[in-house]
Amino acid sequence: MSPDLFADAKTKTYQLDLRASRDFGELPGGPLGVAVGLDVRHESVQLDPVTGTDKADVIGLGFSAYSGYRRLYAVFGEVLAPLSKTFELSAALRADEYTTVGGSITPKLAFKWTPNRTWALRGSFAEGFRAPSVAESGDGGLSAFTRVRDPVRCDAGVQSACAPATLAIVTSPNPALEPETSRSTTLGMIFEPLVHTTVSREVWQ
Numbered sequence: 001m002s003p004d005l006f007a008d009a010k011t012k013t014y015q016l017d018l019r020a021s022r023d024f025g026e027l028p029g030g031p032l033g034v035a036v037g038l039d040v041r042h043e044s045v046q047l048d049p050v051t052g053t054d055k056a057d058v059i060g061l062g063f064s065a066y067s068g069y070r071r072l073y074a075v076f077g078e079v080l081a082p083l084s085k086t087f088e089l090s091a092a093l094r095a096d097e098y099t100t101v102g103g104s105i106t107p108k109l110a111f112k113w114t115p116n117r118t119w120a121l122r123g124s125f126a127e128g129f130r131a132p133s134v135a136e137s138g139d140g141g142l143s144a145f146t147r148v149r150d151p152v153r154c155d156a157g158v159q160s161a162c163a164p165a166t167l168a169i170v171t172s173p174n175p176a177l178e179p180e181t182s183r184s185t186t187l188g189m190i191f192e193p194l195v196h197t198t199v200s201r202e203v204w205q
Helices: 151-155
Strands: 009-027 030-047 063-082 087-098 102-113 119-130 139-148 165-171 180-194 197-204
Touching: none
Parallel strands: none
Antiparallel strands: 009 030, 030 063, 063 087, 063 139, 087 102, 102 119, 119 180, 139 165, 180 197
């Protein structure tokens, strides 16, 4: 009645990750810390359709297949500057370049003020960048069926919405997808009355 079904999927990642750090000079609060790094990565995805779905030999069986690859080149650096015994600043910068969506430069600035061993105040501002994955922007697609119940319409008195209904799901990658970007700001307070007791309060946007 049904053929033997199997799926073949391969995901490969080749990565070179180099990092280095050291201290320079002497500031009122301690040495200036500097860190730099390099990241090179190749990612590929190959998901063949389940046996029988590529030719619709099995009625009602969903379809899923994806393929694609991308390369990433990134450089980044960070500086930690203890300007005094109680106040330190840090700054970071990262540059990414994807073969699929181009590049971006994302910064981060942060501070920490520790007036005494019990209290500390910290905050940061950062930008974020996320490139679409291979499955989101490559070739392929997915089709499937699911059963759902509509609680909103059912509670409103629509009886036909109370019974589970069969819905078709179809998704497709989009090579024109743009990267996701973000900006975040944080501010927090740390209270440490005892050596092994810490209470913190953070707000973020």
